[in-house]
Amino acid sequence: MIAKLFSSSKRCLEWGLSVETQPMALETRKLAAPKLLTKKGDSNTYADERLLKTLPVFSSESLSKVTLLLLHDKYSENEARNSIQNLENCQGKLEMRSARIEKLRINGPLKGESVKNEMMNYLDREGKDPKQVFCITILDRDTDYPHIKRELTALGILSQALLKNTAYKMNLSVASNVMKQINSKLGGESLRMHMPACVTSSEIPPMVIGIDVCHSGKNSVVGFCATTDQSFNHYYSNFLVQKKYQEIIKQDLDFCMDKALKSFKEKNKN
Numbered sequence: 001m002i003a004k005l006f007s008s009s010k011r012c013l014e015w016g017l018s019v020e021t022q023p024m025a026l027e028t029r030k031l032a033a034p035k036l037l038t039k040k041g042d043s044n045t046y047a048d049e050r051l052l053k054t055l056p057v058f059s060s061e062s063l064s065k066v067t068l069l070l071l072h073d074k075y076s077e078n079e080a081r082n083s084i085q086n087l088e089n090c091q092g093k094l095e096m097r098s099a100r101i102e103k104l105r106i107n108g109p110l111k112g113e114s115v116k117n118e119m120m121n122y123l124d125r126e127g128k129d130p131k132q133v134f135c136i137t138i139l140d141r142d143t144d145y146p147h148i149k150r151e152l153t154a155l156g157i158l159s160q161a162l163l164k165n166t167a168y169k170m171n172l173s174v175a176s177n178v179m180k181q182i183n184s185k186l187g188g189e190s191l192r193m194h195m196p197a198c199v200t201s202s203e204i205p206p207m208v209i210g211i212d213v214c215h216s217g218k219n220s221v222v223g224f225c226a227t228t229d230q231s232f233n234h235y236y237s238n239f240l241v242q243k244k245y246q247e248i249i250k251q252d253l254d255f256c257m258d259k260a261l262k263s264f265k266e267k268n269k270n
Helices: 002-008 010-015 049-054 061-065 077-089 112-126 142-154 164-169 172-185 250-267
Strands: 035-037 067-072 102-105 133-139 158-163 209-214 220-227 235-242
Touching: 061 172, 067 077, 067 112, 077 102, 077 133, 077 164, 077 172, 112 133, 112 142, 133 142, 133 164, 133 172, 142 158, 158 164, 158 172, 220 250, 235 250
Parallel strands: 067 102, 067 133, 133 158
Antiparallel strands: 209 220, 220 235
């Protein structure tokens, strides 16, 4: 059919284009699923969806060094209690252990300003450094989180959001996913891929850089990501917003590369 179309096209005849009548055969092979490294150093574990749900996290040392503080309003007491119970009970199977999860009730609505004031009072009262606290917030709407996250970030506090409906229905499976996210934000590793010897044996870890651009909105958005460790689990990321359909602006890209190299240097102790 394709050959017939080409042979009947005036333009193809003028340009001397034709199609081979016999299809070309190419040899291919199906790649095996990637291998994972486990805590015990075993590299014969293949990744699959069912296994990933039950596999213990690779590392979680930072989790025990911070206070997990669950923020809620007066109407979310039951959700807070259910969340804490499941978040603590799921840790054994994941082979991670956090300090006891504490509750902090916010007086008034759970908004950015009220959370900021309550957290400042809490840090002053408990004598804690912001880096020693990780906040879990129970929210009615996901649109409330950006404002709360902005205030907590300004205080130097990491955070994780839970919708009230999710907290109410939380079970061990959901709690496991939440704890993995918290662990990752604290610098832990849920998984570690088995890498070739040429990568792991290098004295200087290689940096993998990914850049992509999306043109679907009013502007073009460029995503930038660069790994900072040998297992490719930690990375620096940023984004650029620019006019549509133009080349990536070099000075903005230089800024991202400079930040990525500084993050790499800090992670690998110069």
